[in-house]
Amino acid sequence: MIAYKTTGIVDMELVSLPQDWEKQTRFFPVIECIEKIPCNPCSFSCPKGAISVIGDITNIPQIDFERCNGCSICVGKCPGLAIFLVNPNFSENKGAVILPYEFRPLPEKGSIVRLYDREGKEIGEGMIEAIRTSKAFENTPLVTVSMEKDLVMCARHIRFD
């Protein structure tokens, strides 16, 4: 049996990433949705047609990284909050992640937050670069947080005081 069924932690080998993802200089989606569940809003959310659920609704979403323009709508629409946008080279020495954050209060732009990995372990600090709320995101606030480059594939939750 696959480990995530007991741990709740995604097996990153099952997640598709662009080739040479570390060299990317723009945001690309990391879709941490690896099970055949009956769900398809992501495929309808993308204005560029970059995400598709082909055939049965239980098939796993496929992503065409070339078409993605980083608009973030899929991050807001995904009912599983399982899509993150990652930019490994957000600035010269920082990477950044856009993550869904459905808690109150929201962090403030420019503030420092603690970063957590998929197991809820604290892994470092990040800075809030932007917070966006919109009906297009189904009112799920999207937080852009910058961090050390080597944390972008690990940081999946934030906390602050």
Add this chain to the structure above:
Amino acid sequence: MSEEYNIVIVGAGPAGLAAATTASKYTNKILIVDENIKPGGQLSKQTHKFFGSKNHYASVRGVNICNILLDGLSKEKVCFRPETSAIGFYKPDTLIIQDKEGLHKIKGNKFIFATGAIENMVSFENNDLPGVYGAGAMQTLMNLYGVKPAEKVLMLGAGNIGLIVSYQLMQAGVEIMGVVEASPFIGGYHVHAAKLRRMGVPILTSHTVKGVYGDGKVEKAIIHKLGGGFEPLHGTEKTIEIDTLCLAVGLTPSVELLHQAGCNIKFIKELSGYVSVHDDMMETNIPGVFVAGDASGVEEASAAMLEGNMAGLKAAYDIEGFNRSVFLNEKEIVEFELKSLRTGPFCERAQAGKKRLMVEER
């Protein structure tokens, strides 16, 4: 004196509302009764974005799906009576309902029972201690009435409901001490488990609750590990301080009315309990009596709506006898979507259950 309707629907959850939506395209004089104050069934308590089919409003928050369905219903054709319980059905055409004024007889041509499901209970020491809650009650308190229902919760059950309600409790500022699951695997979707894990909530598979203890109320729970045959492993007990144990250990279809009405009831494990036998258009062995949604086997809102569409379509067709190709075309679309929905490891079970139901019937 009794009122007369073409179609009487019991239950205003997604299945009942979808049945009314489809039926009202072809016929009128439709009544929906629901014992709750508000329509929507489970939908009205769900603040999260629904997973499921985009055609059935997935990605929209449950409570908003409910409003979309309601807004789509024609007031001239569909009458809704809240705080009204259906308490008995008498063949061939009489439903007894109860509201604040008392008992009433309702006459109908077709009946659709979309009564949903009820929560299961489990046995453990002191499971009647105040502070032991069903997940539905916790949701009603926090999402309908705006009451923070607890401070420190242990969740029993790592199916989708346990995982989603844990997340909603955290949004309300409640601390989740852990999710305990007897099976060796997380039963709910990985994506819902992942939301909790990244917030540091442990999910303890192969564990269960031995009991809850406290002076007149829950103050702590003792959990222990289970072996391969679900036997408690001695010496693995752990104490967790909590004020509430929340139960999310499955649902059972609500078939009491169908049973009383004289429908053929069968135990089908894959559909979560006793269900009423029905054909491919949701009609039971009693002509003119239909079932739809969780009441016909516990699944999800998209499936409940499709079953509601199906029952509403057939009921309206039998009354109005409209164009047959329109009827067949709509039936085919619903069948196709249902079939697609019931693929994959999570939904095959329901598919197998529905198959058994129909084969056993023959």
